[in-house]
Amino acid sequence: MKRTLLILMFLMAVATEQAQALDASICNAGSEIIYYPNGDLKSCNLGDVTILSGVTCNTLSTAEFYELGMLKSCITKNFFYYEALVCNEYSLISFYPSGKLESCVLATRAEVDGKTCVEQQPIALFETGKLKSCTNPR
16 A cells, blocks of 8 residues: 555656756756756756655755756655665665666665665666665675
């Protein structure tokens, strides 16, 4: 039930976020706003806690977007759950243009591709989901 609710919330956020990510009204007034040559929003500091592509991004953190409006990176406000990984709150998270996780700071120890990755350290994945790098326990 919990998982179904989380998936439903994620899908609703993704479905509504494409238009919002392209709208500079999410940016902090007076902060630098960068646009792509076609006029789409590339990056800015967020004016409030904002849900972007299913991620709750923190106030005043820089959010970066791909040209089609998908979130490229931001600083999280809450924990972010991606498959078997738990990404830490208040840390950098990044995604590939496909929406797949590229990197984050782990909140909990995780087993990925037969390797143990420790909590509170960055993890990076290839777009296929295979492990690119992480910190192993000592």
